[in-house]
Amino acid sequence: MKDQLKLSALMRLHWRWWLLSLTLGAVTLGSVMGLLTVSGWFITAAAVAGLQLAGAGTFNYFSPGALIRFFAISRTASRYFERLSSHQAVLLLLQQLRLWFMRRFLASSFRPDTQSADLLQRLITDIDRLDQWPLRVVAPVFWAGLISSGWLAALWFWQAELAQIAVVYLLLLLCVPVLGVVLGYSRACSLVELASQRRHELLEPLSVLTMLQLHQGWSDAEQQWLETEQRYQQLLWRQQLLDLCCQFLLLSAIALMSFHLLVTALPLLQNQQISIAALVAMLMSAMALPEIWLPLATLYRHLADSKMAKRRLNQIQPAIENGRYSTLEGPLQLELQQLSVGYPAAVQHTLPLTISLKAGDLLWLQGPSGVGKSAFLSTLAGWLPPLSGQVLLNGTELQLYRSNTQRQQISLQSQHVSLFNMTLAANLRLAKPEASDEELRQALADTVLSEWVATLPQGLETELGEYGVAVSGGQARRIALARLLLQNTGILLLDEPLVGLDPTTAQQLVHNLRRRCHQHILIITSHQPFAVDTHCYQLQLKVL
Structure with missing residues (x-):
């Protein structure tokens, strides 16, 4: 192989x-x-x-x-x-x-x-x-x-x-x-x-x-x-x-x-x-x-x-694809039908949620820490099975798609990001090896990092250090977000992407994401309220 x-x-x-x-x-x-x-x-x-x-x-x-x-x-x-x-x-x-x-x-x-x-x-x-x-x-x-x-x-x-x-x-x-x-x-x-x-x-x-x-x-x-x-x-x-x-x-x-x-x-x-x-x-x-x-x-x-x-x-080989479907047909649509999520051993889980999202929609999920926001995103990414209800992708249950099809359509950025002891460009190209420098700069601009990159003497060739120690936590999360944007998947799941950002930067980041992902479904979880326009859904996750 x-x-x-x-x-x-x-x-x-x-x-x-x-x-x-x-x-x-x-x-x-x-x-x-x-x-x-x-x-x-x-x-x-x-x-x-x-x-x-x-x-x-x-x-x-x-x-x-x-x-x-x-x-x-x-x-x-x-x-x-x-x-x-x-x-x-x-x-x-x-x-x-x-x-x-x-x-x-x-x-x-x-x-x-x-x-x-x-x-x-x-x-x-x-x-x-x-x-x-x-x-x-x-x-x-x-x-x-x-x-x-x-x-x-x-x-x-x-x-x-x-x-x-x-x-x-x-x-x-x-x-x-x-x-x-x-x-x-x-x-x-x-x-x-x-x-x-x-x-x-x-x-x-x-x-x-x-x-x-x-x-x-x-x-x-x-x-x-x-x-x-x-x-x-x-x-x-x-x-x-x-x-x-x-x-x-x-x-x-x-x-x-x-x-x-x-x-x-x-x-x-x-x-x-x-x-x-x-x-x-x-x-x-x-x-x-x-x-x-x-x-x-x-x-x-x-x-x-x-x-x-x-x-x-x-010998650590990829799992055999057990899904039935390998392609999506028609416009992108994500439906949650009475979906309740939670980790298998947890004593709490979320209330059932029903909603339908199409390309261009932004779903803002707000709730305090421990309410189940990360478990919710993990379920939408196919990492966790639903406790009850269904996740439908273009009318078909998510688990029926092959895992490579799920990865081609859904990207998840967790709260813990990984950067490597390589240049900024090399870290970004992990998601898209053939990406040009202009594509990298555009992804960094969409994550409000273009001014910071302009101050770097070596620009895209700047070494990030082991585990990204050369950058701050907020910069590391936005670099990982820029890497995620380069994958260009249909559904983006972002877990607490605004942590550590000032209100102006957070507002600009959300605006850029809406503009770049106007043909995608964007789902963001946050523990803090945020002013979004009338085309977005604001839901409060609760725990039984």
Whole structure:
């Protein structure tokens, strides 16, 4: 499906940060290897020069010392900035993931059989696991390949005979993470699924603890969880054992390689083809390989975590359309017949309401907080079923239309709006990606924001900050309203859109909405009275 989650596509949007992170990580590991190599050469060469009194006075201590300080500073600085760049890249990736899910939620309703606790776990735990792919899979493989290739090339130019031996052991090192994937990938995938099952079997019985105890079902639920926990711990122990085995194999291969290189290099040393200082430098450089290769010991686990997280998130599929009708016929008309609304668990609900609205009408619903205004709008949007009565759209009951048809005809802005850490234009284009700058400016003008936008140095390209912290609450609600207007639906439901606005701005906003939505049905709820003309309906919601 075209809406499936693709991490590579999301990462390409900020490829410069990922490239910077990979480059700085490679510089860090290269500095570690350079530091060990130069330090080994310097200490050995200085000792040899000290034994040879004739050469002690002519030995250059300053250049190697400066090179050691350079590698030490480079390692620290590049590690620090690599952390900063990788964190920035991950945060940008998480931002794109949130946007992906926002579009997915807005585009369709979700399966009703998906339990909210499991859905919440997928949206939190599984999204957190997705950064395993770039940080724990892509980056370590890239660094190991790059640094090992560079080390092997330098060894080849120095002594080709030693490089031939190193090639064989590097190939053996490469086989270890491959072996881990072959032996542990499926088990790691099973562990992710079992962890989700274990959490479900623990939390669900606790939510109905009283009923289980009354009906003597708690012992069965406890026994089921204990069995799942035992299987989980067994799989976890096997995974930890495989981690240790892979780490042991990597360290053993590097140790055998170092020993083999030493044995092979001793005849070269006796024939004075290489110096003792160069031999120690070569062995010290090999000692940097564990830091490069050890992260690959758990490669299979991070690969499984990221792949399973992606798979579980993609399993959150749009609900199957059960409605009978997919199109509307004739002029837009909304009829409420003895409609009474309320939340399922509420002890109060509204009095029955009967009214008929056509295109161009404005319905103003006034009432104090808690009277049921938000529940009323949620019912008209199809989010809540009516307690009694009917909502008819063009003569057909609202529930008989497909959900995508309802969304194409009805838009609802609740009291809680969502803005993202993007530009003003990008936030608006969530509703209409192909909208031009002129359309965006017109929507902002209709929500009485044009003068404010004119004062912004960057205009539509102004960053709104995380959760819209760069703007006030009233501005955030009007930006969300401008985004809603861009959807151009036939029925607009606005829940308390005038909160925080002065009377002049509120009057101008309502006037602009009437003008823009003259071919739409506009329904506004408010806890405060407002002067509307004779073409509008003013109703007072009451509670039984």
